Amino acid sequence: MKPRPRPRIVHVIDSLGRGGAETLLVGLLPLLAAHYEIILVTLTADSDFPPEAVVAAERHCLDFTGFKSLPRCVLALRRIIRRVQPDLVRSQLFLSSIVARLATPASIPLVFSIHSAMSADAYGKNRHALPLERLTYRPRHSVIAVSNEALADFDRHVGIKGKAFVLHNAVDEAFFSGARAAGDGMPGEPIRLVAVGNLKEAKNYPFLVQAVRRVPAGIVTLDIYGEGHLRGPLEAEIARHRLPVRLMGKSGDIPALLGGYDAFVMPSLYEGFGIAAAEAMAAGLPMLLSDLPVLREISHGNAIFFDPHDPESLAASLRSLPERTGELRAMAERGIAICREYYRRDAYLAKLMALYAGLMAPAPDRAGRQGPTAD
Numbered sequence: 378m379k380p381r382p383r384p385r386i387v388h389v390i391d392s393l394g395r396g397g398a399e400t401l402l403v404g405l406l407p408l409l410a411a412h413y414e415i416i417l418v419t420l421t422a423d424s425d426f427p428p429e430a431v432v433a434a435e436r437h438c439l440d441f442t443g444f445k446s447l448p449r450c451v452l453a454l455r456r457i458i459r460r461v462q463p464d465l466v467r468s469q470l471f472l473s474s475i476v477a478r479l480a481t482p483a484s485i486p487l488v489f490s491i492h493s494a495m496s497a498d499a500y501g502k503n504r505h506a507l508p509l510e511r512l513t514y515r516p517r518h519s520v521i522a523v524s525n526e527a528l529a530d531f532d533r534h535v536g537i538k539g540k541a542f543v544l545h546n547a548v549d550e551a552f553f554s555g556a557r558a559a560g561d562g563m564p565g566e567p568i569r570l571v572a573v574g575n576l577k578e579a580k581n582y583p584f585l586v587q588a589v590r591r592v593p594a595g596i597v598t599l600d601i602y603g604e605g606h607l608r609g610p611l612e613a614e615i616a617r618h619r620l621p622v623r624l625m626g627k628s629g630d631i632p633a634l635l636g637g638y639d640a641f642v643m644p645s646l647y648e649g650f651g652i653a654a655a656e657a658m659a660a661g662l663p664m665l666l667s668d669l670p671v672l673r674e675i676s677h678g679n680a681i682f683f684d685p686h687d688p689e690s691l692a693a694s695l696r697s698l699p700e701r702t703g704e705l706r707a708m709a710e711r712g713i714a715i716c717r718e719y720y721r722r723d724a725y726l727a728k729l730m731a732l733y734a735g736l737m738a739p740a741p742d743r744a745g746r747q748g749p750t751a752d
Contacts, residue, residue: 576605
């Protein structure tokens, strides 16, 4: 058989909605396509990206419509794998990983990704999720986690059976290109805060609005970029108290927008990595973050931390911002340096390719190979 010019990878993901995992993948596809033949498979046809941005040799949709369609999706993916005979199968997100594990034969390496704190994001929301995870995960499968905390959470609840790697997410170069030393604000003007993330419970935006309520007028303003089912209640709370908070909806150009703000705030109850925080840090914004181990990990402690269950904890920090402009400026400069050292896309790609090479090595070599670990 004639050797392939490039290894072939079947990449499975739930959809191409604009979440952290999806944005990372779409941004990497043109770079991956230079080294691999990518067969992209999505569970649903949902997409927030223009077709020309999704670079793949083939694209397939499994038409997932709910739990009852799972067996049909497994069979469809199995047929794709049998036809294209990939060198590797890579899955991202929970449902895609379940489908990929059930469809991929033992002769083909499979690596799945963990992008969140699964105990809170999946297992705590669906009583079938944890049993499904344990039932389908095999020692021959490898796992890539986006943070040490995400991997530790998975190990506590499922137990690591095979190879496991930590590969911190990469930040798109567009965020670095607009980097500036923020934190000065305008004399006599409110400090402009920005938050980025879907309007859902995990992002804890009702808490954020409560904290802003406790801050005297004229100290801060807040814009929130994202969409979701909490828009109605948030709008009502903002209007009721006439708060300096705007819900900005979705935006496809966050890198350009961040330059118009003085600081970034993330009040999340849990995160797997917190890509929006890393992006803001790369863009030169000082950060106010929930005091979560994972956010301390990805920020290297370079933030003002608050208790995400106590609005006064954040409100006190917000009230102090006008007197801390020098600290904010230094924090912004450190943040840019941290992101340049740890979250550049070219470094991420090199580590990912080294990992793939180890997993795709001939069987006698695989057992002794190890890919990249934590940064």
